[in-house]
Amino acid sequence: MILLKNISYLDIEEEKIKENMDILIEDNLIKKIGKDIKSNRAEVIDGRERLAVPAYTNGHTHLGMTMMRNLADDLDLDTWLNKKIWPVEDKLTDEDIYWASMLSIVENIKSGVSTVYDMYYSMDRVSEAVIESGTRGVLTRGMMDISGGGDERIDELMELYKNYNNAGNGRVKIVPAPHSIYTCSTEYLKKLINIAESFDGVINIHLSETKKEVSDCLKEHLMTPAMYLDSIGMLDLKVIAAHCVHLTDEEINLISKKDVFPIYNPSSNLKLGSGFAPIDKMIKSNIKIGIGTDGSSSNNNQDLVEEMHIGSIVNKAVTLDPNAVPAIEILKMATVNGGALTGFNNGVIRENALADIAIYDLNSIGFTPKNNLISALCYSSNSNYILDLIVDGKIVMKNREVLTLDEEKIKVKVRELTEKLLNR
Ligand SMILES: N[C@@H](CCSC[C@H]1O[C@@H](n2cnc3c(=O)[nH]cnc32)[C@H](O)[C@@H]1O)C(=O)O
Ligand SMILES: [Zn+2]
DSSP states (O other): OEEEEEEEEEETTTTEEEEEEEEEEETTEEEEEESSOOOSSSEEEEOTTEEEEEOEEEEEEOGGGGGGTTTSOSOOHHHIIIIIIHHHHTTOOHHHHHHHHHHHHHHHHHTTEEEEEEEESOHHHHHHHHHHHTOEEEEEEEEOOTTSOHHHHHHHHHHHHHHHTTHHHHTEEEEEEEOOTTTSOHHHHHHHHHHHHHTTSEEEEEESOSHHHHHHHHHHHSSOHHHHHHHTTGGGSEEEEEEOTTOOHHHHHHHHTTTEEEEEOHHHHHHTTOOOOOHHHHHHTTOOOEEOOOOTTTSSOOOHHHHHHHHHHHHHHHHTOTTSSOHHHHHHHHTHHHHHHHOOSOSSOOTTSBOOEEEEETTSGGGOSOSOHHHHHHHSOOGGGEEEEEETTEEEEETTEESSSOHHHHHHHHHHHHHHHHHO
């Protein structure tokens, strides 16, 4: 049991900060929120000069890509993937992906993230890493068949679902992820849609990331990417669609009627020169958007707070409208929408929600003076102001020290293994 005493917290549903409240956590749930809550069994955390927010969801990442951080920069997506990343990925071992994921998880924890939506391979090892860390993950196996091996990947996915779906006290979920429309044949996409239906009705994909993806799709299928996916039935599932940079108005309209969550990855889209997602239009069409970092080879970090900051201000410049995507909308993407898109009962500080809470230091420079704490969270904050992270009712980070994983050992391992990898 944990009792947060006299703390301010972000009520994301009411879109306001509530001051001087007590929050009682019992087992893995937020049991009670109110004034003067007493408990003689709970560990008490003094909440004065602290701000609690729902722990964040990193809506799209590739945890296992840390070893390729700063290895292939200043390239467009197509060149980056084909010439640089995929040749290195061919040499990655399960062990590499495990330790790379461990480092990414540490980085996610340090920016207040309780939950990652990850697409990669060796996902059994990634599941182990997430379980050990005490955090949550929707772990999606990236699937492709353009250069063969489609059926082997399906066998692996089935095994993964059997062994890890709902593992770690329900903290891990397994979801199929056709990598993209340009790496999967139509037949393969249809197979994966059927598999997703037989699992939990959820699918994850990279969608409409670059102009090239759109023009190739128009040539091959005579439709834009989201229309094509709809034509084969994918949009009848719950779809987590990373990027959505080049959606047309017709596609935005279609998506607004479906259970599709576009994931906004501003740093990656800016850095790969992919473009800029029509976030403001999507919000105005009542589409629920998530926000993610993407992998550390295209961002090049896992700092969700930085992502929120960049994501909010760049929108205003791109639309020439300072009112576009206000701070609260970015906060919703990282919290309540995160809970909706993963299906975990988190992303809100509310009685009976999962106890996933990040705690900021209000004595930090960015929160001084306290003119508007919602603005501060988005416009003047950084992850170093996050002191503690609670996930599933347990303290995972205390005073910026990750308690569940050995950060120093992980860094040494990643350095060693990266050197080996690059010499293989
Ligand atoms: N290559 C694996 C499966 C793919 S996992 C997910 C893939 O997404 C790739 N990836 C990372 N970021 C992006 C992006 O922004 N767009 C498209 N692909 C990406 C990543 O390098 C990885 O190959 C196999 O052979 O089974
Ligand atoms: Zn990606």
